[in-house]
Amino acid sequence: MTLDTPFPSRRPGRRSGRAVAQVLNPMRRYFWFFILTFALAATGCGPKLSKVSGRLLKDGAPQSFDEDQYVTVSFRPEKVGDEEGSDTYPATINRSAGTYEVELPPGTYFVNILVPPKGFEVPDSSSGKPAKPIPPPAGDLAGGKKYEIKSSMTLDLPIP
Numbered sequence: 627m628t629l630d631t632p633f634p635s636r637r638p639g640r641r642s643g644r645a646v647a648q649v650l651n652p653m654r655r656y657f658w659f660f661i662l663t664f665a666l667a668a669t670g671c672g673p674k675l676s677k678v679s680g681r682l683l684k685d686g687a688p689q690s691f692d693e694d695q696y697v698t699v700s701f702r703p704e705k706v707g708d709e710e711g712s713d714t715y716p717a718t719i720n721r722s723a724g725t726y727e728v729e730l731p732p733g734t735y736f737v738n739i740l741v742p743p744k745g746f747e748v749p750d751s752s753s754g755k756p757a758k759p760i761p762p763p764a765g766d767l768a769g770g771k772k773y774e775i776k777s778s779m780t781l782d783l784p785i786p
Contacts, residue, residue, distance in 0.1 A: 736770035
């Protein structure tokens with residue numbers, strides 16, 4: 627070694643901390659690129675859902691309900707028996723406004739609406755009182771009015 631060359635600060639063959647960071651930095655970029663790509667791809671998977679909302683109508687006029695009144699609206703697929711057709715989709719009901727909202731896959735559905743008479747009480751099993759019979763939903767469970775849902779839409783439903 628001559629005096630005019632500076633003394634090497636590291637041994638040959640070893641990388642400095644900066645050099646190691648330069649090698650790992652592209653690997654980190656690839657890692658995050660694959661994670662982001664996978665996350666974006668996963669969000670596109672699954673069935674597309676249609677948002678169906680509307681009003682509940684009694685004799686053509688919007689109907690509102692008391693907050694303690696029992697009201698159900700459910701959508702049952704026409705094709706029952708396969709994996710996708712065995713679910714029933716209950717709607718979320720805004721009683722004071724008389725509206726409903728549900729998200730479901732496109733298809734043909736039977737819609738069942740149940741609105742017991744005012745003053746109807748759901749029996750408490752601990753009270754020992756006999757249960758009053760519940761009136762059947764509009765268009766019994768075997769049927770109901772049939773609707774074709776192709777995409778998100780507004781659908782006003784008549785209450786019998």
